[in-house]
Amino acid sequence: MQQKRLLSRTIAYPIFAITGFLFVFSLITGRELAKDGNILWSAGHTAFIFGVSLAAGGVAGILICLLFYRIEEYFGFLEQNGAPCGDQRKAWKIFGGSFLLNFIAWFPGFLAYYPAICAYDMPIQVGQVVSGGYIDHHPIAHTLLLKMFMELGEHVSGDVNTGIGCYALFQMILLAAAFAFGMFCLYRHGAKLLFLFFVQLFCMFYPFHIYMSVSVTKDVVFSAFFLVVLFTLPEIMAGHKQYVPLFVFAGTGMLLFRNNGKYAYLVLLVFLLAAVGLGKKKRRFLGKVFLLAFGVFLLGNLALSGIFRVTHAEQGDKREMLCMPIQQLARTMVYHGGVGVIPEDDGAMSDKDRALINDFILDEGYKSYRPDFTDPVKRHTNTYVARYRAKEFLSTYIGLFLQFPGDYLNAALAVNAGYLYPGDVTHAVINAQEGQAAGGGYVQTRWDEATLNGMGIYKDSKWPALRERMEKWAGDNAYLNLPVLKYLFVPGIWIWLYLLLTGWLLIRRKFMECIPLTLVFGYFLTLLLGPTVQLRYLYPVIAAFPFLLFLSGIFSEKRMSL
Numbered sequence: 001m002q003q004k005r006l007l008s009r010t011i012a013y014p015i016f017a018i019t020g021f022l023f024v025f026s027l028i029t030g031r032e033l034a035k036d037g038n039i040l041w042s043a044g045h046t047a048f049i050f051g052v053s054l055a056a057g058g059v060a061g062i063l064i065c066l067l068f069y070r071i072e073e074y075f076g077f078l079e080q081n082g083a084p085c086g087d088q089r090k091a092w093k094i095f096g097g098s099f100l101l102n103f104i105a106w107f108p109g110f111l112a113y114y115p116a117i118c119a120y121d122m123p124i125q126v127g128q129v130v131s132g133g134y135i136d137h138h139p140i141a142h143t144l145l146l147k148m149f150m151e152l153g154e155h156v157s158g159d160v161n162t163g164i165g166c167y168a169l170f171q172m173i174l175l176a177a178a179f180a181f182g183m184f185c186l187y188r189h190g191a192k193l194l195f196l197f198f199v200q201l202f203c204m205f206y207p208f209h210i211y212m213s214v215s216v217t218k219d220v221v222f223s224a225f226f227l228v229v230l231f232t233l234p235e236i237m238a239g240h241k242q243y244v245p246l247f248v249f250a251g252t253g254m255l256l257f258r259n260n261g262k263y264a265y266l267v268l269l270v271f272l273l274a275a276v277g278l279g280k281k282k283r284r285f286l287g288k289v290f291l292l293a294f295g296v297f298l299l300g301n302l303a304l305s306g307i308f309r310v311t312h313a314e315q316g317d318k319r320e321m322l323c324m325p326i327q328q329l330a331r332t333m334v335y336h337g338g339v340g341v342i343p344e345d346d347g348a349m350s351d352k353d354r355a356l357i358n359d360f361i362l363d364e365g366y367k368s369y370r371p372d373f374t375d376p377v378k379r380h381t382n383t384y385v386a387r388y389r390a391k392e393f394l395s396t397y398i399g400l401f402l403q404f405p406g407d408y409l410n411a412a413l414a415v416n417a418g419y420l421y422p423g424d425v426t427h428a429v430i431n432a433q434e435g436q437a438a439g440g441g442y443v444q445t446r447w448d449e450a451t452l453n454g455m456g457i458y459k460d461s462k463w464p465a466l467r468e469r470m471e472k473w474a475g476d477n478a479y480l481n482l483p484v485l486k487y488l489f490v491p492g493i494w495i496w497l498y499l500l501l502t503g504w505l506l507i508r509r510k511f512m513e514c515i516p517l518t519l520v521f522g523y524f525l526t527l528l529l530g531p532t533v534q535l536r537y538l539y540p541v542i543a544a545f546p547f548l549l550f551l552s553g554i555f556s557e558k559r560m561s562l
Helices: 009-036 043-074 088-112 122-131 140-156 160-188 193-205 207-213 218-237 241-257 261-278 280-311 318-336 351-360 362-368 383-388 390-403 405-415 449-453 464-475 491-507 511-528 535-550
Strands: none
Touching: 009 043, 009 405, 009 491, 043 491, 088 160, 088 193, 088 207, 088 464, 122 140, 122 449, 140 160, 140 218, 140 241, 140 280, 160 193, 160 207, 160 218, 160 535, 193 207, 193 535, 207 218, 207 464, 207 535, 218 241, 218 280, 218 511, 218 535, 241 261, 241 280, 261 280, 261 511, 318 351, 318 362, 318 383, 318 390, 318 405, 351 362, 351 383, 351 390, 383 390, 390 405, 491 511, 491 535, 511 535
């Protein structure tokens, strides 16, 4: 491999050094928050944290960079030639075989949890179906999908429960097909059979796939569309026009089935537009790709608007978008507001700032502050203050940041510890509360049985023994007891794996292949600004990683003719 093909080391070293710095910084702060619950950002301690992070992280980043150079130089078998591999008929056999194997592997979970795992937001959405009053806090498209299957069960078998079972089967089919399409793309672009074998095993036996495939939540449907967008975008950027309809369909579905999908998609659009500006010889082609992606964004938003009008839905509260300010202001109030929650409260906050926070967080809701979870405070939030007293709100928010920057940083690091710190365990007990039934671990399986039973939805396991074993694995967060292998499950590892993958692509000068990853990082950004760390939020990027790891070398400038 000729050195001129590699990213200049003068650029690559800083990229990896910065990533190393951020990783070590997250390790140090994550450990301190887990141990002490707070970090005192004194001048000496701040210098220590940043000094160690810069030194250790910088060295680690440079060593990883050198390792990647050696891998690229001596292991050319990792390089794909960009040309389709094998005939179309065999590729479709790969698709069909993968789909069937996925479905068979997950089907025992369906029998165990029949009609489905009805956790998360399902009781609220089913309540909207029954009442006929829709709120866009949860994607209306998904609520209407639930309604369709509930009515199907009621009209065909006279049993809503059967309809929910049919919905779970539909969701399994959709997700299995998305994975199978990924296998199709891998085969068509020359992935080694060994790679295909391991990815297929991941699809079939990675435990979270079994649980999520039968969990009634918008996140699974969104994940299927998210995967297809990630798989079709590189094909389109390689000049394969036949994938355009699938990209349009999946992109529209992605925007319909998660409210934060459009914000992640906006990040993709920004980077596509930047690529147009920097593309030089490929500017015309990249401009067409951008216009296609922008058209999908408009189509998805038009579809959302149309559904909103047809259902006469009410606009939900926008407090989800304020999760980070809510958490930061609540923590600052607890530590400096003189409210008597903790002994460390120094009462240093001004009466004016305290009054505004009391208007913003009603009923002293900040006293329910949890470092790892926004909801206990968020449910008390009066968003009127942020929306209609914006100048006053921003003045207080920025002023308190300048006065107590450490508390703002601690609040952000604590609520995102699960995403940033591989040693975090708080993610596993987010929903585990005293006095509640089991099933509130990282894999959430607990139902609101009283509510759902009244709507005709009840547990009717066809394989009770398996259900008990699966409940124990989920309820005990058994993955945390696996030496080393637990890092295939903990949420705090994935953002760093994606950053390493991005660095690997940059070293190989696969700049075009980094563009689909901007959608992943856009989605990560919405998670870091969100309410907490949950499996269902992170699931799309977990599911996508093995495919994106091996789906490389598919761009061919000669084929760019969209």
